Amino acid sequence: MKRPARLAWQALLLVALLALGGLLVATTAGHLQERGIRSGFDFLLEPAGFALGESPLSFEAGDSTLRAFAAGLLNTLRVALPGALLAIVIGVVVGFGRLGENPLVRALAGVFVNGVRNVPLLLHLLAWYFILTDLLPAADAALRLAPGVFLSKSGLALPWWSEAGWELPEPAGFGIDGGARLTPEYLALLIGLSTYSAAYIAETLRGAVEALPPGQRLSALALGMTPRQAFVLVLLPQAWRAALPPVTSQLLNLFKNASLAVAIGYPDLVSVAGTSLNQTGRAIECLLIVIGVYLLLSLLAAALSHRLERRSLRGMAR
Amino acid sequence: MRPKPDKLSGFGLCPASAMTRFRPGRLAGALAFTALLVTPPAFAGKTLDAIKAKGQITCGVSTGVIGFSAADSQGQWKGLDVDLCRALAATVLGSPDKVRWVPLSSQQRFTAIQSGEVDVLSRNTTWSLTRDAALGLHFAGVSYYDGQGFLVPKKLKVTSAKQLKNAEVCVQSGTTTEKNLADYARAQGIKLKPVVFDKFEASLKAFFSGRCQAYTTDASALAFIRSKEAPVPDDYLVLPEIISKEPLGPAVRRGDDEWFAIVKWTLNALIEAEELGITQARVDSLKSSPDPAVQRFLGVGEDLGKSLGLDREWAARAVKAVGNYGEIFNRNLGADSPLKLPRGLNAQWNKGGLMYAQPLR
Numbered sequence: 001m002k003r004p005a006r007l008a009w010q011a012l013l014l015v016a017l018l019a020l021g022g023l024l025v026a027t028t029a030g031h032l033q034e035r036g037i038r039s040g041f042d043f044l045l046e047p048a049g050f051a052l053g054e055s056p057l058s059f060e061a062g063d064s065t066l067r068a069f070a071a072g073l074l075n076t077l078r079v080a081l082p083g084a085l086l087a088i089v090i091g092v093v094v095g096f097g098r099l100g101e102n103p104l105v106r107a108l109a110g111v112f113v114n115g116v117r118n119v120p121l122l123l124h125l126l127a128w129y130f131i132l133t134d135l136l137p138a139a140d141a142a143l144r145l146a147p148g149v150f151l152s153k154s155g156l157a158l159p160w161w162s163e164a165g166w167e168l169p170e171p172a173g174f175g176i177d178g179g180a181r182l183t184p185e186y187l188a189l190l191i192g193l194s195t196y197s198a199a200y201i202a203e204t205l206r207g208a209v210e211a212l213p214p215g216q217r218l219s220a221l222a223l224g225m226t227p228r229q230a231f232v233l234v235l236l237p238q239a240w241r242a243a244l245p246p247v248t249s250q251l252l253n254l255f256k257n258a259s260l261a262v263a264i265g266y267p268d269l270v271s272v273a274g275t276s277l278n279q280t281g282r283a284i285e286c287l288l289i290v291i292g293v294y295l296l297l298s299l300l301a302a303a304l305s306h307r308l309e310r311r312s313l314r315g316m317a318r
Numbered sequence: 319m320r321p322k323p324d325k326l327s328g329f330g331l332c333p334a335s336a337m338t339r340f341r342p343g344r345l346a347g348a349l350a351f352t353a354l355l356v357t358p359p360a361f362a363g364k365t366l367d368a369i370k371a372k373g374q375i376t377c378g379v380s381t382g383v384i385g386f387s388a389a390d391s392q393g394q395w396k397g398l399d400v401d402l403c404r405a406l407a408a409t410v411l412g413s414p415d416k417v418r419w420v421p422l423s424s425q426q427r428f429t430a431i432q433s434g435e436v437d438v439l440s441r442n443t444t445w446s447l448t449r450d451a452a453l454g455l456h457f458a459g460v461s462y463y464d465g466q467g468f469l470v471p472k473k474l475k476v477t478s479a480k481q482l483k484n485a486e487v488c489v490q491s492g493t494t495t496e497k498n499l500a501d502y503a504r505a506q507g508i509k510l511k512p513v514v515f516d517k518f519e520a521s522l523k524a525f526f527s528g529r530c531q532a533y534t535t536d537a538s539a540l541a542f543i544r545s546k547e548a549p550v551p552d553d554y555l556v557l558p559e560i561i562s563k564e565p566l567g568p569a570v571r572r573g574d575d576e577w578f579a580i581v582k583w584t585l586n587a588l589i590e591a592e593e594l595g596i597t598q599a600r601v602d603s604l605k606s607s608p609d610p611a612v613q614r615f616l617g618v619g620e621d622l623g624k625s626l627g628l629d630r631e632w633a634a635r636a637v638k639a640v641g642n643y644g645e646i647f648n649r650n651l652g653a654d655s656p657l658k659l660p661r662g663l664n665a666q667w668n669k670g671g672l673m674y675a676q677p678l679r
Contacts, residue, residue: 036572037432037454050496051503053486053511061500126520133527139486153528154486173484174474174531184529185513262491262516265524271514274425274491281453283429 028284043280044069050275052267054183065276072272073293079189079266080255086194087254088247091201098206109202116199122260124196129188129264136184139175150176155183185266189258197254201247208243209235241312248305252298259294269293365437365570365577366410366627374416377403378436381421382518384542385651385659386442386462386566395419398650399440401640402461402568402585406438408639409584409632424493428453431571438581440568442536444494455569458582462567462651463663463672465560466498467537469544472555474531479559483508488530490514490521498562499534522547532557536564542657580626583678587633590615590675591642593666598641601634615678622678633678643673 032039044066051061055071056078097109116124133153137143142152148168150157157169160180169179212235220230261268270290277286369375379387379399387397404414420436431439432454442464443449445457468487470476479502489495491514503510513530515521525533526549533543540556548554568585570578591597594612596604605616613619617630626632640646644666651659665671 032454034573035432035454038452049500051500051510051512053513061504130523130527133524133529138528139531174486175484177484183513262514263520265488265513265515265520267514271491271516274516275496275514277425278491278493279448279497281428281449283425 032284037281039282039285041282041285043276043282043285048276049279052272053265054181054186054267065280068272068276069269069289072267072269075266075272076255076258076261076268076270079186079193079261079268080258083190083193083197083258084251084254086190087197087201087251090194090198091247092205093202094198095202095205098202099209113199113202116195117203121192121196121257122263125188125192125260125264128192129184132184132188140171142171142176148179152176153184155181156187157181183266185261185264188264189261189266193254193257196257197250200250200253204243204246204250205239208239211242212238241309244305244309244312248301248308252301255297255301256294365574366580369410369437373411374418375403375407375410375438376418376420376436377406378420378422378427378430378439378441379403380441381423383442383539384546385538385655385657387421387440389419389421396650398462398646399442399568401646401650402440402588403438405588405636405640406581406584408635409587409628410580412635414639424491428455431455431569434571437577438568438570442566443569444564445567445569446494449569454572456572456578457567457569458578459585460565460567460672461585462538462565464536464538464564464566466495466534466562466564467540467560468557469525469533469540470531470555470557471528472553476531476557477555479532479557479561480506480508482510482532484511485531486511486513486529487532487534488513488515488521488525489534490518491516493535494562494564495535502561534561538651538657538659541659545658546656576627580628583626584633584636586675587615587636587678588640588646589643589666589673590678591633591637592644592673593668593675596637596642598637598645601638605634611677611679620679 029039045064047062048065048068049061050068052059052068052071052075054075056074057067057071059067059071094109094112097105098113100106100109136151136153139152139154142150142154142157145151148157148159150169150171152175154175157176157178158180159166159168161167167178169176169181172178216234216238217230220234221227225233258268259270262271262274273286273290277283280286377400379395379397382388383397385397387395387399389395400419403417403419407416408414420430422430422436422439422441427439427441427443428449430436438458439455440461442462444464445460449455450457468479468482470482476482487499487510489499489512496512496514499510499512513521513524515524522533522543524530526547533540535543537556537560544554544556545551568581570581594609594615596612596615601616604612605618607613607616610619614622616634617623617632621630623630623632641649647661647664648654651657652661661669661671663672665673667674
C-alpha cells in the first residue's frame with residue numbers, strides 16, 4: 001500500500017476508535033442515569049466514614065475519601081519499594097549461588113528457586129501471614145527484643161522519631177503503644193512479595209550468565225584472569241544488559257502483585273478502593289481510579305527502566 | 319559495533335510487516351465486537367415477562383453465609399435469602415426449583431442487580447438511604463432485622479464494647495460493617511483499628527490466631543462463629559452492645575414497578591402466612607377454613623393475584639414451597655438450625671417482634 005493510503009487508513013482507524021470510545025462513555029453514562037444510579041467523582045471529597053488500620057498518612061474516618069485513596073497508595077508503595085530492593089538483593093545472592101562452584105550452595109539455591117517459584121503467590125502470603133500470627137506471642141505478652149523493640153502478634157514495634165524526640169514503644173492496654181509499628185500484615189506481604197520475586201530474578205540472572213558464549217569466559221581465563229575476575233569483569237557486565245528488561249518487568253509484577261494485600265488484611269490501594277466502592281456504590285469510578293494509578297505508575301517505571309537500558313547500551317559502544 | 323535500540327524491541331511475536339499492513343476486514347470485525355458491548359442488556363422488557371420467557375428467576379445470593387445463603391455438601395442452596403427466591407419462583411413460575419443462583423461477592427452485588435444480571439438481589443444486604451436512593455435500587459421489605467456486634471476472647475476480661483479502647487478489630491471488607499465500626503469508635507471517643515480482610519475465612523483465622531482483640535460483624539453471624547468456628551466456644555464471648563441497625567432485605571432495580579410489587583408482596587405473604595397460622599403442611603387443608611383472611615390468602619376468596627399480574631393461588635404456592643416466615647426462620651436460623659438464634663426482633667409484631675406484614679386484602 002502506498003504511503004498516503006496507509007496514512008488515510010490509520011487516520012480513519014483513529015477516528016473510529018475515538019468515536020467508539022465516546023459512544024461507550026455516552027452509553028454507559030446514559031444507562032446509569034436512566035436507572036437512577038448516581039455517578040461521578042464528587043464522592044472523593046466527602047468524608048470516607050471508615051478507618052484504616054495503618055497508614056503513613058494520618059487518616060481518620062472523618063477525612064475525605066480522596067485522602068483514603070492517597071493513604072492506600074502510600075501503603076502500596078511502602079511495601080512495594082522496600083520489597084523491590086529486598087527482591088533484588090535476595091535474587092542476586094541466590095542467582096550467584098546457583099552459578100557458584102560450591103555444590104551445597106548450588107543445591108540450596110536450587111531448592112529455594114524451585115520451592116518458591118512453583119507455589120502461587122497468594123498461598124505464599126497466606127502462609128507467611130498465618131505463620132507470623134500463629135507463632136508470635138500475644139500482644140499483651142510481647143517479646144522484648146531490645147529496649148523499645150517488641151515483637152508480638154500485633155507486629156514489630158520500634159522506637160520512632162517524633163516531635164518530642166525519640167519515642168519508645170511501651171506495653172499499654174491491649175498491647176504496645178507508641179513508636180512505629182510494622183504489622184504482621186505488612187511483614188508477611190513484604191517477605192512474601194520479595195522472596196517470590198527474588199526467585200524469578202535469580203533465575204533470570206543465571207540464565208543471562210549461562211547464555212553468554214563459553215568463549216568469553218575461556219578467553220578471559222586465557223588472558224590470565226582468575227575465575228572471579230572473569231566473572232566480575234567480563235561475564236557480569238554482559239549478562240546484566242540481557243537481564244535488565246526481564247528484571248524490570250519482575251519488579252513491575254511485584255508492584256502489581258502487592259494488590260493481593262487485601263487477602264491478608266493490609267490496607268493497600270485495592271483494599272481501600274474495595275471499601276469505598278461498597279460504601280458509595282461507585283463501582284466504575286473506584287475501579288477507574290485503581291486502573292489509572294497502576295497504569296500511570298507502571299508506565300513511569302517502564303520509562304525509567306527504558307532509560308536505564310539505553311544508558312547501559314551506550315556503555316557497550318566503546 | 320553499536321546495535322540499534324529498536325533491534326531489541328523487535329523481539330516481538332509478530333513480524334513488523336504484519337503490524338503495518340492493514341486489513342479493512344479486521345476493522346469491521348472490531349466494530350461489530352464493540353457494538354455488541356454497547357448494546358443495552360436484555361433488561362429493556364418487563365422483568366416478569368422476561369422471567370416467564372426464560373422459565374427461571376435469576377437470584378443473586380452470597381458466596382456463603384450460613385443461615386442466609388450457602389450451598390450445602392450436595393450443592394443445594396440453603397438459607398433464608400435462598401428460600402425467599404424459591405418462594406418467588408413458586409409464585410411466578412409455579413415451581414420453587416426454577417431458580418438460577420448467582421453467587422455474588424459484596425463488591426459485585428450492586429453492579430449485578432443494576433446491570434440486570436440478576437432479577438432480584440437476595441443476599442443479606444442492609445437497607446439504607448444511600449443504597450436505596452443512589453444505587454438505582456428498591457428494597458422490597460425487611461426479611462431479617464440484624465445488628466452489628468463484637469466477639470472477644472474471654473481472657474481479655476472485657477465485658478463491654480466501650481472497654482475496647484485502642485483495640486485492633488478483625489473485620490471482613492465490603493459491608494456496612496467497617497463504616498459502623500468507625501462510627502461507633504467516633505461516637506464513643508475510643509480508637510479502634512480495623513484489620514480488613516476480603517475473605518471471611520481469612521478474617522476468622524486471623525481473629526482466632528489472636529491477631530485481633532475483637533471480631534465484628536452482624537450479630538446473627540457472631541453466634542454461629544462462636545459456636546461453630548471457635549476452637550473452644552467457651553473461651554469467647556459476644557458483647558452485649560449492638561452498635562448498628564441492619565435491616566436486611568431483597569432488592570430489585572428501579573424502573574419496573576410490577577416486578578417490585580411482586581417481590582414486596584411475596585415477602586409480605588410469607589410473613590402474613592405465619593400470622594394467619596398457614597403452614598406448609600396445612601396449606602391444602604386450610605382451603606376450607608371459614609376465616610375470610612385465610613380464604614383470600616389461599617385464593618378461595620377474592621382474587622388477589624390478579625392485581626399483581628399473577629393467578630389466584632400465588633401466595634398458597636409460595637407457602638407450600640418453603641413454608642411461612644416462621645418456618646423459614648426456624649429451619650435456617652432458629653431452633654431447627656445449627657445457629658439456634660432466638661426470634662428476637664424477627665418475631666411477629668404481636669409477639670414482641672417487628673415482623674408486621676401489610677395486610678393482604
